[in-house]
Amino acid sequence: MAAQTLYDKLWHSHVVSEEADGTCLLYIDRHLVHEVTSPQAFEGLKLAGRKLWRAHSVVSTPDHNTPTDHWDEGIKDPISRQQVETLDANIREFGALVYYPFKDKHQGILHVVGPESGATLPGMTVVCGDSHTSTHGAFGALAHGIGTSEVEHVLATQCLVAKKSKAMLVRVDGQLGRGVTAKDVALAIIGRIGTAGGTGYAIEFGGSAIRGLSMEGRMTLCNMAIEAGARAGMVAVDQTTIDYVKGRPFAPNAEQWDAAVANWRTLVSDDGAVFDAVVELKAEDIEPQVTWGTSPEQVLSVNGRVPDPAAESDAVKKGSYERALQYMGLSANTPITEIPVDKVFIGSCTNSRIEDLRAAASVVKGKKKADSVKLVMIVPGSGLVKAQAEAEGLDKVFLDAGFEWREPGCSMCLAMNADRLEPGERCASTSNRNFEGRQGQGGRTHLVSPEMAAAAAIAGHFVDVRTFA
């Protein structure tokens, strides 16, 4: 048989049927369901009198709307509350493998909860009505975001109607420098290929720098694949993957473990497998990244300067640069390290796992938030991450620095709950989107790694974390 890519293997092992034009029915192993993109899907099922094809494929928790403080007061916003209660009711009616309701000790962001519970496994097809589902590709799984009609379709049929994408290999070889993280790699890749660079592709991240990343780092990287336009990002299975999965609640039991591992070891691209596109980066060239504009591709090294639209020859680009600078309240040629921040947000499905919090805490330890910074919010990705961080005393480090230590959820990543920026406020954020209004109308977002966000909180402006002591 011809050499196959990891993507080929994952795809072909899930095709139920194929039409002449290449449209396939793809079998879905895991379906993650949250409160925002599911109500209309369940409503559709009810109207048509349909049931779930396989309720045990569903793992669910509310995350987008849940508050991150005053849990004793419940969800104050009545519309948010209705959406969360609608999910409670739908799961009660239709069933699921597991549901973590609001305030459960496991509740959190689905893309954190799935992997940590072992509900995301290598070789799976994983879907969720959320674009950052690409996160789960870190396990050598085929994972992508779907719309609400597709949520309904998967609930009813266990299949997705899909056509195979092209395959892209993004290879990062070498050794990442100290203070350079998976987030910086992700942003550097997006800076290189653009936010539409991966459109129509499934991206496999490979190379020695990727193999050197922890599972948390791989999840951060795959999470951002969608910001490069790719619905799916993935990393081949290796010992790091297998060690992470072992012992988690929904991981294979002892009886099935060896067979599962033997299968997982095949989840790599074969030697000589052909990709439709290959992009190569050298790890040594990647510096800590900071976005300056309103698209993740508008990104620079921390030692760069805000670009000058006048120097841009492409008219569409020039226009979007001008608009971005105006929205961001920045002038051309300003050094990134001279940009002050009003708020700092460390959280989101990109960077809210235990390793992220440890990294942030290591920068903060013994220091205090700058007086000019109004608010620093640390929002763990799940109840379990929160408990682990507290067991390690990380909450103390943050609280001593004058930061806020919150309950888990999406929070200010998209500001659907009460956590948001006011117009004109500038935020160093570890989330994944710096679109206009993403963190609150008129809010200005700069995407960075947890270390860089923590350092900005202390300094009051962006600093190169590599030289920050």
Added chain:
Amino acid sequence: MKAFTQLNGVVCPLDRANVDTDAIIPKQFLKSIKRSGFGPNLFDEWRYLDHGEPGMDNSTRPVNPEFVLNFPRYAGAQVLLARDNFGCGSSREHAPWAIDDYGFRVVIAPSFADIFFNNCYKNGLLPIVLPADVVERLFKECEVQEGYRLNVDLEKQQVTTPSGEVFSFDVTAHRKHCLLNGLDEIGLTLAHADEIRAFEARHREAKPWLFV
């Protein structure tokens, strides 16, 4: 699903690249548990001068006269002309719901984000990719010619300009069939229920750990 066959409609040009789904329908409107009623909040932050929240009476809000959707000449537009990477960002299907609810039936751009592109087809909305230079020309023609209309024929896979110029576009056979006939995709898939069951049984046998 609503069928789409053919349309002759006024074109509204939205001259920005990378229009994301947050801009198409801001997140506060995602709290709705319904599928309809998003039209008045399409492009909410660009379209109105105040901050929109669900439940507001949109007819009394101050509109932004500089935003293209508010130009009288584009009233009743059914074709949205857009730039590269339209619909990027969040997977929210509320974006095509809002575009559709507003009254658009077709979106033309040089490129679309994948999830958005896919979501359009599920809602009777036709996304059309045309080459960048063609889109550029359509923008120019639309600007100089008030009441500029395009004719879109899905059966023939053609867009025709007022001067009679014809541009062909691609669409997969499966999507075309579903859209032309307004088919319910779940019903279509369930016609394969036996195949799905057979696949599932083999899959479970080979990888039982996936079925905890």
